Amino acid sequence: MDIKEKDNKINLLEFSAEDLRTVVERLGMKPYRAAQICRWIYSEGVESFFAMTDISKSDREKLSEAAEIRPPELSERLVSDDETEKHLFALQDGEKVESVLIPDEGRLTLCISSQAGCALGCRFCLTGAGGIRRNLLPHEITGQALVAEAGRPASATAGKGCKITNIVLMGMGEPLLNTENVFEALRRLISPKMFNISPRRITLSTAGIVPGIKALGESGLDVNLAVSINAPNDEIRDRIMPVNKKYPLKALVKALKDYPLAPRRRITVEYVMLKGINDKVEHAAELGRLLRGLRCKINLIPFNEHGGSEFKRPEEASVLAFQERLHSMNYTAFIRESRGADILAACGQLRGFSARKTLTEAPPGV
Ligand code: SF4
Structure with a gap:
């Protein structure tokens, strides 16, 4: 384990629950303090060591001298007409990334x-x-999740206070x-000592990296897998x-069929529908043949038009006909509307800088 000190302070968020035990020992504390610190950070959303009231005063002082709790800096928070929120983060080296928080009945989903x-x-x-x-x-x-929870009042979510329910x-x-960093982040999201989110409520979506799909299957992480297929054949998909x-599709579909799916789980196939490109009924039939034998459900996502793209959204009738053709081949197919399109938070619209409608005040960090 490498303890990195930045500005002379150790950022405790960099460590897994296990590594945190070594950190606290090196700071002269008993290793069991690590579990207490994890609970305060990840369950209680506490940002100050002095609020960790079951830790002795002298240990809290040691912690505040040597360590800090520093998530990615939230530089902007945008809210959509449909209540979707986009969070823009400035990382320590100045890079910008985004996450999207989607409140829905009984759940609070964060897209990271x-x-x-x-x-x-x-x-x-x-x-x-x-x-x-x-x-x-x-x-x-994982810091994207901490910040999203910290900025969300408990009353704003259904059921679970301010906790994120799905990732x-x-x-x-x-x-x-x-994969190395993502798999470690997933372990922390799942860990009962940290975020404690069920792997069944976490979905990893890939554009079809075949060795990565194999590695995920072998990792034992047991999260849901989604794959962005978007085309019924190689000719369209290449474009x-x-x-x-x-x-190519043959190798991708084989990797999906080989994926060790738990009983009653299905792979989610995402299909962004682009007018005149991949939205015809013949394409639906071809997609159905391509996926034959794969335990899956299909999400049809009509494209969200934006200024930076030549593609158009298909007619509603085309989307319905496409869905109907898949149903006739005994597939489960849903039409999914991306949310947050007015703040460029919808699928395929994240680019690391802001759109419109800024809240007057950003929520506090952790
Ligand atoms: S982020 Fe965009 S470019 Fe990258 S895999 Fe996803 S859809 Fe493709």
Whole structure:
């Protein structure tokens, strides 16, 4: 374990619950303090060591001299007409990433970023247009959740106070091109000592990185897997997702079929519908044939038009006909409207700088 000191203080968010035991020992405290600190940070959302009332005064003083709790800095918070929130973070080296908080009946879902930028350059995606800048570290990924919870009053969510109930890794970046950091972040999100979110409520979405899918299957993390397919054949997919040249559909579908799915779980197939490109009934039939034998459900996402893209949203009738064709082939297919389009928070619209409608005050950090 590498204890990094920044500005002479150790950021405790950088450590797993296990590594935190070593940190507190090195600071001259008993190792059991680590569990207490984790509870205060991750369950209680406490930002000051002096609020950790079951820790002795002398240990709290030691902690505040040597350590700090420093999540990514929230530089802007935008709110959509549909109550979706976009959070823009400035990382320590100046990189910008975004997360999107989606309140819904009985749940609070956070869509988090795994990289600053993205190397994959999907043609319909604003994030991809800017290229990759760097991978996020585990605490930069989980820190997005800490900040989202801290800024959310308990009364604003149904059921679980201000706790996030669901996590989707569908923000900026391709999580399976940053597996080491993403898998560690997932372990921390799942850990009962830290965020304590059930793996069944966490979904990792990939554009189809075949070795990464295999690694996720072997990791034992047991989170849900979503794959952004977006095309029924290689010809169309090559045009809109350059990653298809490296991992074509045949290899991708094989990796999905080989994925060790728990009983009663299904892979989510995402299909962004682009007018005149992939939205015809013949495409639905071809998609159905492609996915035959795969335990999956299909989410159809009509494209959110934005200034930076040549693509158009399909007609509603085309979307319904597409869905109907899939139903006729015995697939479960939903039409999903992306939320937060007015603040550029919808699928494929995250790019690391702000849109409109800023709240007057950003919520406090942790
Ligand atoms: S859709 Fe996802 S994988 Fe594709 S460029 Fe955008 S962020 Fe990257």
